[in-house]
Amino acid sequence: MVERQPNNTILVTGGAGFIGSNFIPYFLNNHPDIKVVNLDLLTYAGSLKNLEEVEKHPNYTFVKGDICDNVLVKYLFKEFNIDGVINFAAESHVDNSINSPGQFIKTNIEGTFTLLEAARNYWKGENYRFHHISTDEVYGSLGENGFFTEGSNYQPNSPYSASKASSDFLVRSYHHTYGMNVVTSNCSNNYGPKQHDEKLIPTIIRSAIKGLKIPIYGNGKNVRDWLFVEDHCKGIDLIYFNGVAGKTYLLGGNNEYDNLTIAEKICEFIDLKVPKSNGSYRDQIKFVEDRLGHDFRYAIDASKIKKELGWNALESFHTGLEKTVDWYLKKYQSK
Secondary structure (H helix, E strand, O other): OOOOOOOOEEEEEOOOOHHHHHHHHHHHHHOOOOEEEEEEOOOOOOOHHHHOOOOOOOOEEEEEOOOOOHHHHHHHHHHHOOOEEEEOOOOOOHHHHHHOOHHHHHHHHHHHHHHHHHHHHHOOOOOOEEEEEEEHHHHOOEOOOOOEOOOOOOOOOOHHHHHHHHHHHHHHHHHHHHOOOEEEEEEOEEEOOOOOOOOHHHHHHHHHHOOOOEEEEOOOOOEEEEEEHHHHHHHHHHHHHHOOOOOEEEEOOOOEEEHHHHHHHHHHHHHHHOOOOOOOHHHHEEEEOOOOOOOOEOOEOOHHHHHHHOOOOOOOHHHHHHHHHHHHHHHHHOO
């Protein structure tokens, strides 16, 4: 059999979602010789409006479809001569996974399996790469001290994180069993433009300017490590090209804040940008019943990717959060 030669075309799955739609413009701008095929089902969490800036780019192609569709996925590999995959596609809202776990099992596990099988059967040699995008939630919950590392035990606590953990293990198995050139990255909470309205930061901003209660789970003391989405995109780019096959890399912003503090910081920005006639937007913060199985704290030690690939999160939390607030204020005030 004649070994197929790469043609610099990557398949990005879930590219109309939050992180994917930030990554595709970044990637096209930084790699003018590489073509991108974006496969996205356009569920409620994905929108082509997120990609208007690249829709006419000569190296960009959009295909509406499901990563679980074996026939379609195999067709795309052959039709576009795909030699790389960056898999963003996933159901990702923890609350939705608690209420309807079945779709998370299908998309996050079966979908990843479908992509891996297509790649395994189409690719020969080592000049190909499968980059799986995952989450720090697969590691469970931290106490007040400590950090997740690449060696942390998997202890997922929600149907969402369990489905992502399963997909991580599938990707790992395809490297160890079949020798596939794979890498996995697990990131902390992303924030920035284009995130779906259901997520914490957009919910806080939207609720504030619409005069609604700003809902905060429990006592608001659950802690997350926040990573600006563009910094994450830069890390994905580095891992895709330079990461060691079979390895996992953790990306975090080193910005630990509890949910109540996040809400208060956002309200401070909005108070300055869209002042209320009386009082502060903080007055709208209301505590609501806590999420089932709500993990207390996530925090990442990103020293491995910093040391091995030279990555650092460059956006400060203050400037990144202000950019995010500005983007959503423009979005919500235009409606």
